[in-house]
Amino acid sequence: MREEELEVALKVVIVGNGGVGKSSMIQRYCKGVFTKDYKKTIGVDFLERQIEVDGEDVRLMLWDTAGQEEFDAITKAYYRGAQACVLAFSTTDRDSFEAAHSWKLKVENECGEIPTVIVQNKIDLLDHSVVNPEEVELLARALGCKLIRTSVKEDLNVASVFRHLASKCLAELRDTRDFDFITSPTHHHLHPNSLTISAFSPSHSSKNHNNGTIVLRPSKHHKKKKNVLKNACKIL
Ligand SMILES: Nc1nc2c(ncn2[C@@H]2O[C@H](COP(=O)(O)OP(=O)(O)OP(=O)(O)O)[C@@H](O)[C@H]2O)c(=O)[nH]1
Numbered sequence: 716m717r718e719e720e721l722e723v724a725l726k727v728v729i730v731g732n733g734g735v736g737k738s739s740m741i742q743r744y745c746k747g748v749f750t751k752d753y754k755k756t757i758g759v760d761f762l763e764r765q766i767e768v769d770g771e772d773v774r775l776m777l778w779d780t781a782g783q784e785e786f787d788a789i790t791k792a793y794y795r796g797a798q799a800c801v802l803a804f805s806t807t808d809r810d811s812f813e814a815a816h817s818w819k820l821k822v823e824n825e826c827g828e829i830p831t832v833i834v835q836n837k838i839d840l841l842d843h844s845v846v847n848p849e850e851v852e853l854l855a856r857a858l859g860c861k862l863i864r865t866s867v868k869e870d871l872n873v874a875s876v877f878r879h880l881a882s883k884c885l886a887e888l889r890d891t892r893d894f895d896f897i898t899s900p901t902h903h904h905l906h907p908n909s910l911t912i913s914a915f916s917p918s919h920s921s922k923n924h925n926n927g928t929i930v931l932r933p934s935k936h937h938k939k940k941k942n943v944l945k946n947a948c949k950i951l
Contacts, residue, residue, distance in 0.1 A: 731803035
C-alpha cells in the first residue's frame with residue numbers, strides 16, 4: 716500500500732475545567748462561529764473536521780467532554796482510544812490552571828502518553844489574568860507538553876493547536892508504519908486492503924498506536940485525494 720493512498724483519522728479529546736472554552740474551541744474550529752453564551756456540556760459531544768497536514772488528509776474527530784465533575788463518570792470512558800489531547804485552562808480562572816495536572820493524569824490513566832497541547836485560552840482577557848506567563852511555561856514544561864495561548868473569541872491560534880497535534884501524530888504514525896501492530900478484531904471484515912483500528916476497542920496499549928482511531932485505507936480513486944473537504948464539518 717502506498718503512502719499517498721492512506722487516510723488517517725485521529726480522535727482528539729479536549730479536557731479541562733468547566734467554562735474554560737472547550738466547546739467554544741471546537742465550534743470555532745469546526746464551524747467558524749463563536750458565541751458568548753455559556754451552555755454547560757452534558758456528557759460528551761463531538762465534531763469533526765478534515766485538514767491536510769504534511770501532504771496527508773487527516774480527519775480530526777474532536778471530542779468535547781464536560782469539564783464539570785458531576786459528569787466525570789460519563790466522560791472518562793470517552794478518553795479511551797484518544798490519540799491526542801487538548802488540555803485547556805482559562806487565563807481568568809486560577810482553579811482551571813491548577814487543575815491541569817490532574818486532567819493530565821486522568822487522560823494518561825485512560826490513554827497512556829499521547830501528544831498533548833496545553834492551551835491557555837481567553838488571552839483576549841489578559842488584563843484580567845490570574846496566571847503569570849512564567850508559571851504557565853513551567854507547567855507546560857513539567858507536563859512535557861507544548862504550550863499554545865489562544866483566544867477562541869478572537870480566533871487566535873486555534874487552528875495551530877489542532878495542526879500541531881495532527882502533525883505530531885502523523886510523525887509518530889510514520890515511525891510505526893509497518894502495520895504489523897494491527898490488532899483490531901474487526902479488520903477481518905474489511906476490504907483486504909483496508910486496515911482499521913477501532914477507537915473504541917477496549918484493549919489498548921499506551922505506547923503504540925493500536926489504541927485509537929487510525930483508519931488506513933486506500934483512496935477510492937487510487938490516487939492522492941483532493942482536499943475538497945478541507946473546511947467541511949459535520950455534527951455526528
Ligand atoms: N473572552 C473570551 N471568552 C471565551 C473564550 N472562549 C470561550 N469563552 C466563553 O467562555 C464561556 C465558556 O465557554 P464554553 O466553551 O462553554 O466552556 P467549556 O469549557 O466547554 O465548559 P463546560 O461545557 O462546562 O465544560 C462561554 O461564555 C464562552 O463564550 C475566549 O477566548 N475569550
